[in-house]
Amino acid sequence: MTGGAEGMRGAEEAEGEVPAASVTRERFAERPSSRYGPRRAHARKSKKRRRLRRTLLVLLAGVVGAVGGTYGWAETSLRRDVDLGTYGDRPPPGEGTNYLIVGSDSRDGLSEQDVKDLHAGGGGGRRTDSMMLLHTGANGATMVSLPRDSWVTLPGRLDTMTGKRKRPEGDKLNAAFSYGGPELLAHTIERNTGLRIDHYAEIGFAGFVNIVDAIGGVRMCLDRDIKDEKSGADLRKGCQTLNGKQALAFVRQRHQEREGDLGRSKNQQKLLSTLAHQAASPDILFDPREIGPAAQAGLDTLIVDDDMSLPELSRMFRAVQSVSGGQGRRLNVPVSGIGIPTSKGNVLKWDADESARLFDDLRHDRPPAA
Numbered sequence: 001m002t003g004g005a006e007g008m009r010g011a012e013e014a015e016g017e018v019p020a021a022s023v024t025r026e027r028f029a030e031r032p033s034s035r036y037g038p039r040r041a042h043a044r045k046s047k048k049r050r051r052l053r054r055t056l057l058v059l060l061a062g063v064v065g066a067v068g069g070t071y072g073w074a075e076t077s078l079r080r081d082v083d084l085g086t087y088g089d090r091p092p093p094g095e096g097t098n099y100l101i102v103g104s105d106s107r108d109g110l111s112e113q114d115v116k117d118l119h120a121g122g123g124g125g126r127r128t129d130s131m132m133l134l135h136t137g138a139n140g141a142t143m144v145s146l147p148r149d150s151w152v153t154l155p156g157r158l159d160t161m162t163g164k165r166k167r168p169e170g171d172k173l174n175a176a177f178s179y180g181g182p183e184l185l186a187h188t189i190e191r192n193t194g195l196r197i198d199h200y201a202e203i204g205f206a207g208f209v210n211i212v213d214a215i216g217g218v219r220m221c222l223d224r225d226i227k228d229e230k231s232g233a234d235l236r237k238g239c240q241t242l243n244g245k246q247a248l249a250f251v252r253q254r255h256q257e258r259e260g261d262l263g264r265s266k267n268q269q270k271l272l273s274t275l276a277h278q279a280a281s282p283d284i285l286f287d288p289r290e291i292g293p294a295a296q297a298g299l300d301t302l303i304v305d306d307d308m309s310l311p312e313l314s315r316m317f318r319a320v321q322s323v324s325g326g327q328g329r330r331l332n333v334p335v336s337g338i339g340i341p342t343s344k345g346n347v348l349k350w351d352a353d354e355s356a357r358l359f360d361d362l363r364h365d366r367p368p369a370a
Helices: 001-015 020-029 041-078 112-117 173-193 207-214 244-252 260-278 288-299 309-326 352-363
Strands: 081-083 097-104 127-136 139-145 150-153 169-172 199-203 218-222 226-228 233-235 238-242 302-304 329-332 335-342 344-351
Touching: 001 127, 020 139, 081 173, 097 173, 097 309, 112 352, 127 244, 127 260, 127 309, 139 260, 139 309, 139 352, 150 173, 150 344, 199 207, 199 309, 207 244, 218 244, 218 260, 233 244, 238 244, 244 260, 260 309, 260 329, 260 335
Parallel strands: 081 302, 097 199, 139 329
Antiparallel strands: 097 127, 127 139, 150 169, 199 302, 218 238, 226 233, 335 344
């Protein structure tokens, strides 16, 4: 019997059958942790995959750490200098959120040579070159330009020069900023629109120029040549990348615009939206070498209200970006006349009925008519 069994096994092996022990050894040898022999191709591939995963995790941790560090630094660097409740007597909160975004001619951070190169002029204090009302809510974002030459009623206030109380009076909108800074400007807009301003953000010349330069310029397409001595604009028709100095000149010039201050407001909206869109590109957001300089450039001269948090500022930024991406609306306040002479110079007057309808739509978070 024994000889017969051995003969059968020998016959099976001769016919190509692989013994069970050999099959087991072969199967285990293919495993990365096999103790039966050297690792096969499967083991080498698994090791490469693990190395790749570790590398990716290290890179991700580095990016998160850099962004997190930037976030913490930015949160403590915000200049929360504006008290929107200074004047009291405010409109009730509406639906959605209203941000007042202001570009000022503050020269903080500029050397004498910078002031000359940027055609920033002289004089003390600061004035506003642009004002935009950004509304966000259930129907997306709406950005409304408020031309600085708009004829509005300035609320009664204390004259800091004379110490006397001034009665309400008609004047240009940017005069409110000159007389009482961000607080009086926000109060004036609230009284003339009926909208409650929830947050305020202001950036000066230096901050604007530095942001544009930090992200490598802003891509703009111009429909004509622009040359303006006062702002320093000297741009050619066509698509081009503007550096900080050129971008500032573009948003400040108005003498080449057929609609004057209204045309400048449209340029400001377009450039701000494009700038936000480019600054939020993956090349900026996920590159620690880029997000740090870009954030620092913006915060250097950024002034916000005392209730503004970094998450709230980020929401405002994303809303501006959405306008550029076509998911929001860019509007100018409806006007009934341009270049109307007054005792305060030539002004722009809002259309009473249409502007009231626009602000009422925003107050109730309804999509305004285009």
